[in-house]
Amino acid sequence: MTQQPLTLEQLEPLELQAPVVAPRRPSPAPTATPPLRMTDFSASYAGRPAVAGVTLDIPAQSVTAFIGPSGCGKSTLLRSINRLHETIPQATTAGRIELHGEDVYGPGVDPVVVRQRVGMVFQRANPFPAMSIRDNVLAGAKLRRQRLSKTAAAELAESALRAANLWDEVKDRLRQPGAGLSGGQQQRLCIARAIAAQPEIILMDEPCSALDPISTLAIEELMATLRRDYTVVIVTHNMQQAARISDQTAFFSASALRQPGRLIEYDDTTTVFSHPGEQATADYIAGRFG
Amino acid sequence: MTALAAAPLAIRAPLARERLSRRRRWTEKVAAASLGVACLAALLPLGSLIWTVLSRGLARLDTTFFTQSLRGVVGAGGGALHAIVGTALITVLTALIAVPVGLLTAVYLVEYGRGWFPRAVTFLVDVMTGLPSIVAGLFAYAVFSLILGPGARSGLAGAVALSLLMTPVVVKAGEEMLRLVPTDLREAALGLGAPTYRVVLKVVLPTARSGLISAVMLGLARIVGETAPLLLVAGFTDSMNYDPLHNRMATLPVYIYSQWQNKGTDAAAYDARAWTAALVLIVFVLAIHLLARLAGRLLAPKTR
Ligand SMILES: Nc1ncnc2c1ncn2[C@@H]1O[C@H](COP(=O)(O)OP(=O)(O)O)[C@@H](O)[C@H]1O
Ligand SMILES: [Mg+2]
Numbered sequence: 001m002t003q004q005p006l007t008l009e010q011l012e013p014l015e016l017q018a019p020v021v022a023p024r025r026p027s028p029a030p031t032a033t034p035p036l037r038m039t040d041f042s043a044s045y046a047g048r049p050a051v052a053g054v055t056l057d058i059p060a061q062s063v064t065a066f067i068g069p070s071g072c073g074k075s076t077l078l079r080s081i082n083r084l085h086e087t088i089p090q091a092t093t094a095g096r097i098e099l100h101g102e103d104v105y106g107p108g109v110d111p112v113v114v115r116q117r118v119g120m121v122f123q124r125a126n127p128f129p130a131m132s133i134r135d136n137v138l139a140g141a142k143l144r145r146q147r148l149s150k151t152a153a154a155e156l157a158e159s160a161l162r163a164a165n166l167w168d169e170v171k172d173r174l175r176q177p178g179a180g181l182s183g184g185q186q187q188r189l190c191i192a193r194a195i196a197a198q199p200e201i202i203l204m205d206e207p208c209s210a211l212d213p214i215s216t217l218a219i220e221e222l223m224a225t226l227r228r229d230y231t232v233v234i235v236t237h238n239m240q241q242a243a244r245i246s247d248q249t250a251f252f253s254a255s256a257l258r259q260p261g262r263l264i265e266y267d268d269t270t271t272v273f274s275h276p277g278e279q280a281t282a283d284y285i286a287g288r289f290g
Numbered sequence: 291m292t293a294l295a296a297a298p299l300a301i302r303a304p305l306a307r308e309r310l311s312r313r314r315r316w317t318e319k320v321a322a323a324s325l326g327v328a329c330l331a332a333l334l335p336l337g338s339l340i341w342t343v344l345s346r347g348l349a350r351l352d353t354t355f356f357t358q359s360l361r362g363v364v365g366a367g368g369g370a371l372h373a374i375v376g377t378a379l380i381t382v383l384t385a386l387i388a389v390p391v392g393l394l395t396a397v398y399l400v401e402y403g404r405g406w407f408p409r410a411v412t413f414l415v416d417v418m419t420g421l422p423s424i425v426a427g428l429f430a431y432a433v434f435s436l437i438l439g440p441g442a443r444s445g446l447a448g449a450v451a452l453s454l455l456m457t458p459v460v461v462k463a464g465e466e467m468l469r470l471v472p473t474d475l476r477e478a479a480l481g482l483g484a485p486t487y488r489v490v491l492k493v494v495l496p497t498a499r500s501g502l503i504s505a506v507m508l509g510l511a512r513i514v515g516e517t518a519p520l521l522l523v524a525g526f527t528d529s530m531n532y533d534p535l536h537n538r539m540a541t542l543p544v545y546i547y548s549q550w551q552n553k554g555t556d557a558a559a560y561d562a563r564a565w566t567a568a569l570v571l572i573v574f575v576l577a578i579h580l581l582a583r584l585a586g587r588l589l590a591p592k593t594r
Binding site: 084089114117120122126144194 | 474477483499
């Protein structure tokens with residue numbers, strides 16, 4: 001009784017629905033509210049702040065890189081945007097993060113809804129081992145109980161895999177488990193999974209740090225196309241990568257060990273890399289610390 | 291140039307090593323031998339047990355044994371169909387109670403529990419793991435006596451007693467299996483905008499599937515051989531009883547006990563039945579373990 005991985009059709013009743021492949025974006029914004037705005041934001045673990053006093057605006061359809069030495073709270077900040085931070089016991093936040101002007105931490109805001117609008121790609125590729133490649137891509141719909149017709153599901157899977165530059169490599173083995181792919185392919189599968197969930201913003205926490213140079217290149221190329229449709233925030237340890245792929249760069253650093261990380265400098269990537277306004281930024285970029 | 295320095299290293303080294311390695315080899319041999327003896331000591335009783343059960347049990351391993359009860363049988367002949375059916379029914383009933391309760395508790399403890407309550411539950415489960423089976427039997431006896439009148443015996447009462455023994459095993463083993471599911475996967479699912487219960491249903495449980503089945507099988511293996519509580523609350527009978535709600539219901543362990551304990555005039559016939567029942571019970575337990583292995587292999591998340 002070798003069992004195939006569960007497929008969407010087996011689980012969800014069929015219902016026709018037009019495939020929604022384009023990213024969900026609110027109708028033209030009446031004001032110039034950025035898709036993402038942080039105001040004096042801090043996040044703590046068990047009372048100890050990991051990152052504090054962050055204020056910045058992230059413009060739409062662009063790639064913003066978070067750089068800075070290890071432990072200055074970049075991951076914590078990123079995980080606060082989609083409210084994943086609070087799933088850790090005793091983790092708390094203060095200040096505001098606004099998604100198109102709406103406070104993510106406002107009263108009555110459901111973190112589940114926030115996470116549906118803000119997708120995330122993690123440092124370590126984490127495809128669901130009990131699902132096929134196809135079901136991994138469609139996991140967002142499945143996990144939210146969204147109903148997709150067979151054709152809509154197929155189209156969504158294909159377009160997301162194409163957007164993640166993975167379609168040609170896996171189109172003949174969509175029913176096979178996602179865990180059988182190479183590390184780079186798995187990470188692109190996770191990107192496809194995030195895209196298929198149709199977020200407005202995609203957060204990436206060092207998505208290339210565990211990958212070989214060729215897979216890294218594939219993902220960097222992908223960034224250039226993602227920027228057209230999504231607002232991307234990426235944490236990276238690789239200065240060249242930040243310089244190559246990002247429009248804005250935010251540099252974080254902690255003044256001393258066990259001190260919370262702070263936003264030191266935030267500007268266009270070209271400015272940050274050619275004329276950094278702070279000595280710390282210049283030193284970090286030049287590889288003098290971190 | 292001294293004589294020592296003149297000797298090429300390649301010649302000198304093996305000599306020096308020879309003495310050292312001889313000692314090492316001996317240490318090695320002694321260690322391996324004592325480990326082997328320990329293994330033998332552990333396996334010897336088991337081997338002897340299997341041999342005895344096989345040699346004495348095969349005599350009555352005939353069709354009659356599997357097609358007849360003991361109703362009206364005095365002396366030789368008769369079978370254990372009623373006890374086999376009883377064991378199967380009570381095992382299934384026990385699983386019906388213990389598996390949902392055990393697995394749901396495990397899911398609660400791993401996925402939802404925060405604060406003092408889950409810690410209290412864990413403590414109670416640990417205590418229940420060490421519960422003497424006779425106490426479980428007495429508890430079921432008391433409960434059913436209170437509800438149905440004193441001395442009420444039934445297969446269901448037996449199942450209730452056994453489920454008290456099986457549930458903590460399922461909780462403990464299930465908890466362990468759920469904790470093996472990487473946090474990464476839960477975060478990935480949460481990050482896609484899934485409510486916690488969907489994360490559990492669609493990601494955690496399928497990923498832990500094979501491990502959870504092993505947990506259930508471990509629990510079953512714990513209870514299929516139980517005798518004392520069944521003796522107390524399910525009782526013994528010579529006749530078929532397909533109704534777990536009423537009257538005494540025979541089971542294999544109690545069958546073995548009663549055949550051995552209440553030998554009639556033809557003692558050898560009773561002994562032979564007891565041994566065959568023991569053989570059938572051992573095969574039953576073995577089958578459960580093999581099924582667990584098989585299910586684990588077939589249901590494990592595949593990588594290729
Ligand atoms: N789960 C956690 N529990 C407690 N402290 C944590 C946890 N995760 C991170 N931290 C602490 O928060 C600080 C920032 O960590 P992190 O956000 O991972 O930094 P970065 O991603 O910039 O390397 C570090 O000092 C780290 O020790
Ligand atoms: Mg990090």
